[in-house]
Amino acid sequence: MGEPEAGSEFAIGAAAAGPMADAQYILPNDIGVSSLDCREAFRLLSPTERLYAHHLSRASWYGGLAVLLQTSPEAPYIYALLSRIFRAQDPDELRQHALAEGLTEEEYQAFLVYAAGVYSNMGNYKSFGDTKFVPNLPKEKLERVILGSKAAQQHLEEVRGLWQTCAELMFSLESRLRHLGLGKEGITTYFSGNCTIEDAKLAQNFLDSQNLSAYNTRLFKEVRQDGKPHYEVRLASVLSTEPTLDSEMASKLKSYEYQGSHFQVTRGDYAPILQKVVEHLEKAKTYAANSHQEQMLAQYIESFTQGSIEAHKRGSRFWIQDKGPIVESYIGFIESYRDPFGSRGEFEGFVAIVNKAMSAKFEWLVTSAEQLLKELPWPPAFEKDKFLTPDFTSLDVLTFAGSGIPAGINIPNYNWSVALELCPFSLVPSSPSPDDDLRQTEGFKNVSLGNVLAVAYATQREKLTFLEENDKDLYIRWKGPSFDVQVGLHELLGHGSGKLFVQDEKGAFNFDPETVINPETGEQIQSWYRSGETWDSKFSTIASSYEECRAESVGLYLCLNPQVLEIFGFEGADAEDVVYVNWLNMVRAGLLALEFYTPEASSWRQAHMQARFVILRVLLEAGEGLVTITPTTGSDGRPDARVRLDRSKIRSVGKPALERFLRRLQVLKSTGDVAGGRALYEGYAAVTDAPPECFLSLRDTVLLRKEARKLIVQPNTRLEGSEVQLLEYEASATGLIRSFSERFPEDGPELEEILIQLATADARFWKGPSEAPSGQA
Secondary structure, three states: OOOOOOOOOOOOOOOEOOOOOOHHHOOOOOOOEEEOOOHHHHHOOOHHHHHHHHHHHHHHHHHHOHHHHOOOOOHHHHHHHHHHHHHHOOHHHHHHHHHHOOOOHHHHHHHHHHHHHHHHHOOOEOOOOOEEOOOOOOHHHHHHHHHOOHHHHHOHHHHHHHHHHHHHHHHEOOHHHOEEOOHHHOEOOOEOOOOOHHHHHHHHHHHHHOOOOOOOEEEEEEEOOOOOEEEEEEEEOOOOOOOOOOHHHHOOOOEEEEOOEEEEEEEEEOHHHHHHHHHHHHHHHOOOOOHHHHHHHHHHHHHHHHOOHHHHHHHHHHHHHOOOOOEEEEEEEEEOOOOOOOOOOEEEEEEEEEEHHHHHHHHHHHHHHHHHHOOOOOOHHHOOOOOOOOEEEEEEEEEEEOOOOOOEEEEOOOOOOOOOOOOOOOOOOOOOOHHHHHHHHOOOEEEEEHHHHHHHOOOOHHHOOOEOHHHHHHHHHHHHHHHHHHHHHHHHHHOOOOOOOEEOOOOOEOOOOOOOEOOOOOOEOOOOEEOOOOHHHHHHHHHHHHHHHHHHHHHHHHOOOHHHHHHOOOOHHHHHHHHHHHHHHHHHHHHHHHHHEEHHHOEEOOHHHHHHHHHHHHHHHOOOOOEEEEEEEOOOOOEEEEEEEOHHHHHHHHHHHHHHHHHHHHHHHHOOOHHHHHHHHHHHHOOOOOOOOOHHHHHHHHHHHOOOOOEEEOOEEEEEOOEEEEEOOOOOHHHHHHHHHOOOOOOHHHHHHHHHHHHHHHHHHHOOOOOOOOOOO
16 A cells, blocks of 8 residues: 655645635634543443443444545545654644744644644534635644654655645635535535536436435546546445455446446445444444344444445344444444535444433433324324334433534434435335335434533533623523423424325325325325435435424424423423523524525535524514614624524514424425425525625624634543453543544554555546536536
8 A cells, every 4th residue: 555656736726725814714723622521421331331332433433534535635645644643743742843843832733723623524624514624824834843743754755745645735725625515616525526416416317227325425427538428336345346246236236328428336435444344343243232233233244345225224224123222323324414416425433322311301202202293383194194103312422433423313314215304213104115114114213412412512601602691691501401402302303204295116105196285285286206206316405404494493393382391391481491592592503504605606515504594584584573683893893793582472473484484394395396495495595685684794794703613522442451441531632633643553554554545546536627627417
């Protein structure tokens, strides 16, 4: 496995960022850093449970390295360079060298924060917002630190080669490189650099025609001498060109002609990384608590070995059947937020331990769910036909490998048929198609990540922006509890509600087209999903955000229900404060969302934040003074703003407005009305300078006042003899770097070589002029 050649840097573009780069593209030196606390939960595990958790954690951390290859062409090289430097030299020791080279304390801290950011996001683009971040110090000073480091003293040509390969792109803020995106809109490594949205659509249609999932794929396009586009659809797997004995995948690995283009389905993406994942899943199987866990892991091993999403679905079936485990986990190509087309899954793996006290509240919510579903503002025909009880637990995270840590999850995410959505439990239609088996008959799991919520969403009063002074103490007191309520409702009853109208391949409907009436038009249903169509494939680029908006709206709507508040232990004045802060948090989040809008491309970079902006627009449209946003001047003399919510009008004005909006969202989703859904959603998501709010101008204020998202330091587990030890680290950039330096003690150098080799093998797909690709499809 070779090093990149010296001077072989990518030629995508190199408009370098100086030390005064736009604040949007740097991580500030005072960025918040928190440590994830799971000491008590880990202490309560039995020795066998600790071994099970350890090997699942190792599998997750290894697999998380694939995210580097899913993010940007330079990310694997940057990671390998940082890994090499800090493996050879502790950050405190390197500081002495850096200061001797003429860096200031602030400049060296900026380098540490950048390195911690790369580790935390598994790449050089923010996991939340998909914006690039660059080192906030002069490039020539960083070069002196790197080339004078102990790693360079030991292996100068290798370190210099890595630096020369990635230095230009590390600092470049050339316009196309500022954000993840497809074609002119940004950079992505889910697609080769010459792919456009038309290529993505064609590839999706091809995959659908072959009943192949995009979740574990990447798409590479080459135009050959015949002038025709040649596409490689590459599946993630340990095996690549070996003879295939597995009939499930063997028939798929071949050449196809499709709509005048050539497609080749191959496999072996991330092979050496997935080999290490599989090795630890095999070891974890030895310590499984039951046969469900054993069979789950066997299917995951099959999936990652062969490149089979069908095997991963089978593993997920066993995972769902494993009710209430002490050690909970999930691993694979899961969330599709960062694929610009919304179909390919980013690798993630988590291992967590059940928090019994909060889980009891969620279980009470689950038992009330069937009744609460009836409160939602659409006719019964638009709700699924049968309720299956999900597993809903609060977990303390031990390991979360990937590009970031969410607060709550509902999984699996597969659109396994037209009738499947992002939901934490399943409701069975009267005539399910054969592909509906898992979501429609066995359900889902929902988890809330309690120790993540505890650190990631804590707010200091002096950093609390855009609120009235008399709201701040109330907000700080109730934000955490109100967020518990919102997460529970969002995941369980938001993603878990609503039905898709489907006609299967035999022509049978899962609704009665003669009697079901569209409540928006008063007429019979005019549109629905055909066999092979999914929510994601029909609504594509807006699907994720639209669904998050629907789930957030359900949370706001149902938190007004006294029964819900009582489940979480709130009554009387406390319950009213929880409702107020939950709604206030949502409208403030809608304003903060403007950070994640790119005016140059008229596009949103983060699904959840776009959803919150849409809800803000809906509540502003309700009028009557329910919500107001007022531009002001801050005490520092710079532009500021204040968000006000009239708590006396939440039920009288806010609830009816949300009710109308939610019904429209659900009806358009149920009927597969893409044109209507886009018109509604994109209308509310439009950011203009129209008065009275003047959102484009407000965006400048939001950027001026924004607080960087916290970095989270996670522990390591280490096997010493037959015992598993928990290694914890301080809450600082240095602590985060040390956690990664000690994460792969046995094979750190080998992993660096693997990443370099894999990145170099595909580097040609992103070399060339920085202009966006031509519109060849």
